[in-house]
Amino acid sequence: MSASKTGYFTHPSCRRHEMGRGHPECPERLDAIEDRLLATGVADALDRREAREASSEEIELAHDRMHVAAIRGLREELEEQIAAGGYAYSHIDPDTAMNPHSWSAATHAVGAVLAATDAVMAGEVENAFCAVRPPGHHATHSRAMGFCIFNSVAVGARYALDRHGLQRVAVVDFDVHHGNGTEDILAGDDRVLMVGIFQHPFYPYSGHPARAANMVNLPVPAYTKGMDIRELIEAEWMPRLEAFKPEMIFVSAGFDAHREDDLGQLGMVEADYAWITTRLKDIARKHAKGRIVSSLEGGYNLDALGRSVEAHVRVLADL
Numbered sequence: 001m002s003a004s005k006t007g008y009f010t011h012p013s014c015r016r017h018e019m020g021r022g023h024p025e026c027p028e029r030l031d032a033i034e035d036r037l038l039a040t041g042v043a044d045a046l047d048r049r050e051a052r053e054a055s056s057e058e059i060e061l062a063h064d065r066m067h068v069a070a071i072r073g074l075r076e077e078l079e080e081q082i083a084a085g086g087y088a089y090s091h092i093d094p095d096t097a098m099n100p101h102s103w104s105a106a107t108h109a110v111g112a113v114l115a116a117t118d119a120v121m122a123g124e125v126e127n128a129f130c131a132v133r134p135p136g137h138h139a140t141h142s143r144a145m146g147f148c149i150f151n152s153v154a155v156g157a158r159y160a161l162d163r164h165g166l167q168r169v170a171v172v173d174f175d176v177h178h179g180n181g182t183e184d185i186l187a188g189d190d191r192v193l194m195v196g197i198f199q200h201p202f203y204p205y206s207g208h209p210a211r212a213a214n215m216v217n218l219p220v221p222a223y224t225k226g227m228d229i230r231e232l233i234e235a236e237w238m239p240r241l242e243a244f245k246p247e248m249i250f251v252s253a254g255f256d257a258h259r260e261d262d263l264g265q266l267g268m269v270e271a272d273y274a275w276i277t278t279r280l281k282d283i284a285r286k287h288a289k290g291r292i293v294s295s296l297e298g299g300y301n302l303d304a305l306g307r308s309v310e311a312h313v314r315v316l317a318d319l
Helices: 028-039 065-083 102-121 152-162 180-186 226-244 270-287 302-316
Strands: 006-010 046-050 090-093 096-098 127-130 169-173 192-199 215-220 249-253 292-296
Touching (some): 006 102, 006 302, 028 302, 065 090, 065 096, 065 102, 102 152, 102 292, 127 302, 152 169, 152 180, 152 292, 169 226, 180 192, 192 226, 226 270, 270 292, 292 302
Parallel strands (some): 006 046, 006 127, 127 292, 169 192, 169 249, 192 215
Antiparallel strands (some): 090 096
16 A cells, blocks of 8 residues: 655653753753644655554664663663652763653654554554654664664564565665764675764764775765755765665764754754755655655754754655
8 A cells, every 4th residue: 555644753851851940952852843834734645653662672673782771770760769768860871861751752752653654564554653762863872872772764674684685675864964874884884884974073083984894974064055965965975875776774863963953063954954855755756665764863942953853854745
């Protein structure tokens, strides 16, 4: 059965993870997206679905078993503190903390990508956007970092290959920060082509040079404008994607390269996100039966985030 619908996957647990007052990676990010999609009527065109929880076995498609066990152990410690009448955070790195709900949020963020993959592969929807948090693309095979606990897109890519039997999948990352975790997990896996563009030098100070031949990294200096980014993508990403002929495309959809976002210094705007999405749809419809699964990464100016996700989803849904 062919489908032209866009799935929208989220879960209430993703709002319950928070890392303390004033942290930019906050629950209000999802509210900003929901409010924008509702106010513009885009939400009415989406096939809204609740994410499932990913199992530890599924998460271990991309992560070390000890990493998964360590995060589970932190959850248990936090739950014990609650039972004793307290409330605490457990800091993983200077930027990243867990609260008692973070395990559920992270496993549902991964589960959203897996459920979206299942729905797209079954032809129930043509493509999907996952409005989830915490983000994932900095989480390496064995480490949580940079606001990220588990790498939802990397797990999804491996799930499509190992569980659905696809031969080739592409991962596209347009967050302002390099997806070092995704690169760590997927570098050298010839079944995957990863293309990314990011500010450099900038956190996490990686990505140049790329670690393997299946990585197409485009580091750009601060204050690079959207039109320059489009030209680089057209020249560097598109020929590689065309030659690779992916059977599915996963998107690490970070919107912090927007010119209004204070966590980066790039100059993208909504029209640039719409253009990138259009080009990815061209590849997907030519080689992958339209199959795209996009998952939220960064984006911290709430107004710009809502507008940018709207632009991205409008193109996915042919609105």
